[in-house]
Amino acid sequence: MSLLDVRNLYVRYAMRRGEAVSALEDINFVVEPGEFLTIVGPSGCGKSTLLKVLGGLVTPTSGEASFKRTRVNRPRREMGFVFQSTVLLPWRTVLENALLPVEVLNLDRKTYTERAKDLLALVGLSDFSNRYPGELSGGMQQRAAIVRTLVPDPEVLLMDEPFGALDAMSRETMNVETMRICLETKKTVVFVTHSIPEAVFLGDRVMVMTPRPGKIAEVLSIRFARPRDLDVMGNSVFASAVTRIRSHFNVKHTVD
């Protein structure tokens, strides 16, 4: 049984002058349990909108997304979001930020404080749990945000360009980290990015999207075993996958 199922999904936005802009057209795909699906495409291809539909933050115009055969029509605890802007609350320490979902969901504080501390250790932030987000580097902030998402133990992680604001080197480190964390915690992941190498490096499958309107151009299976290290990027199979994905954008659109 697939975990996520998207069928005939359309999202249109009404504009000011009455005309509608089509953000997503005829989207169909499934995500299997434990899978790491990356979605890659240029700005405006509707990939973030698609993620918000999966997370119940955006209601589709027609068609539907379902989670375990139940229609997604509101946010639910089983889905955890990681946003590009970390959205850490600057008045809370790292640990307090990680416990925000515990407070919102009224979970047992004691049990989950232990869990949060374990997770902070997993991402190497143990020594920073009592610091404020403003004192952390961009990469550390994003790791703290990932811990916050993991604390209530969601089944699916929806990651919206989480490393888009990081420099290239932190970004590669975070990719390796993300793969390790997601394997260790056995999460199903849908990961949106506009970096083709990032998509190929992380994904079991890469879903390529083209813009205006947002459509699926191709879905590629990436057959390297996970966990992977950065060396696979030098592999010719890796390079040909990247080239193939890029061809979708060079024909009609430029990647921005």
Next chain:
Amino acid sequence: MARQRLRFALPAVLAIVVLAAWQLGIHAFDVPRFLVATPLDIAHGLVDGFVHGTLLRDTAVTLEEIVLGFAVGASIGIILGILVAWSPLLDQTLTPYIIALNGFPKVAIAPLIVVLLGQGLTSKIVITALVSFFPLVVNVTSGLNSIRTDQLDLMRSLTASRWQLFTKVQLYMALPQVFAGLRIAIVLAPIGAIVGEFVGSHEGLGYAIQVAIVLVRPGDEFAIFVILTTISLSLFQVVKLIEAKVVFWHSVGGQVTSA
């Protein structure tokens, strides 16, 4: 270090120069002493007023009016601001009146308030509150609405209720603007108290000013100006100190990245 010292030294030098010029100018040009006090008259007025006169008592009375009136006005402003931000219906219902009330010169109804509530503390609190509540309504409302889309998405994705969104994010996001409002209001508050005392009172600094004018004692009068300035500056500093404690994250490292 030298720069730090200059920051204090330059205003001090300016003060000494101005005070000296003032003192000498009044003697040199033979300005009538019943019109303008010299710095020495003011110093005398201060010492005499505190030691032999009623200045201590008057200062305490006025300070109490300012602080209580400010507290009442700020509380009402904060509550109104929250209500307006919380409910679009209340926003539409109340906002035209709040704006009208702000446009109205509130000092104009001070005599009416004194007639209705008497010459004591109550009328001064009401006038002060009236003068100082408005900046808070505006700042609380816009502060609560300053929550960002990504914060809203985060809280929604965590299945937060509206109340949780309010208490865990909106209130904190509003705090910097709330304090900006408090800083404006604390400077307006003394105006309310003094006007209230002008209109009708038996004690307080506003009353003391009128007495000094009637008795033609410009030294006493200017001494009170000095006290009022000191009160205003001190209260403003107190608000700023509390702000630095409460909105501590504005000084912790840089801003949290937001793309």
